[in-house]
Amino acid sequence: MAKVLMITGDFTEDYETMVPFQTLLACGHEVAAACPGKAAGETVKTAIHDFEGDQTYTEKPGHIFALNATWAEIDAGAYDALVIPGGRAPEYLRLDESVLVAVRHFFDAGKPVAAICHGAQLLAAAGVLEGRTCSAYPACAPEVRAAGGTYAEIEVTEAVTDGTLVTAPAWPAHPAWLKQFMALL
Template sequence: MKILLLSGDYIEDYELYVPIKALEMLDIDVHVVCPDKKAGDIIQTALHIVDGWQTYSERPGHPFELTHTFADIKLGEYAGLVVPGGRFPEYQRYDQRVLDIIKYFFDIDKPVAAICHGLQLLSAAGVLKGRSCSAFPMCKLDVIAGGGEYVDFEAFSKNVHVDGNLVSAPAYPAIGVWLREFIKLLKI
């Protein structure tokens, strides 16, 4: 089984590495791609820390070597899509190629796991209309603007929301329950 994971510079470190390692543990091949980059290119990750300030702080994360070339992906090969957060969704939501990938997975009703700021990409792709989802609280307006219903959780750590083929969560502390629900949708 193959899963596609969208990425870009300043992707949230945990939201990249943890899904890859958890899915690999289940013998799932995760293809990590970034627009205009090829296998072997490096992207920079970031650690986002919720530490009591008005917003999260950011520290450099681990560099990551892309596993596959964006231009070479064949969407029909993938059983599902992972859309992490961080800052990359902020700029990739203007890339029609990325939005088309997201639309594809929704059009054919394949499982999609989106977390934190990743919901900005789903909103821009127009796939949230009539759906409910969670996201980082500062993305609430993006979800609403995209026609979705924002599901608010007081705590990040154990909260996940499932609406059809979409699994969403507010931030990386919920990665465990988020991945559990995604794996259920993959029928593993």
């Protein structure tokens, strides 16, 4: 089974954090959920993003998610794969150079990476999208393109795999996204 690193942070999207974390564990994988500046046992707040007919998603308070790894102790080389949830966390996590170094490691080593929704912001900031096809929440399409990627305009329930990168627009794609990611594990 695979050792998976999940990079998350405050106001990560609730489903995009909880569902892959629990699903991967249930399938026998080891998942280390870590956040820069926080230690194992500390928590991050999540946000629930929903699609209720407005021009963009709505945001409501989510659950408290307990981290099980300490970011300062993370060695990306010790992990087989990476998961990047969406929500608002990627917006500020992309400002942390240690996060970008970790993301680049997985691409440089050819390891599987699953990013969903606003997780594409970390991919764009890390400079790993050049020549790749990437889905994301539609508001991130300009960032994917500016980073040299091809934005995949797919249904919100679909995912796309480009080599070792699996991406999806939002949590309604979990079945397709996780199925494609686990096929790479």
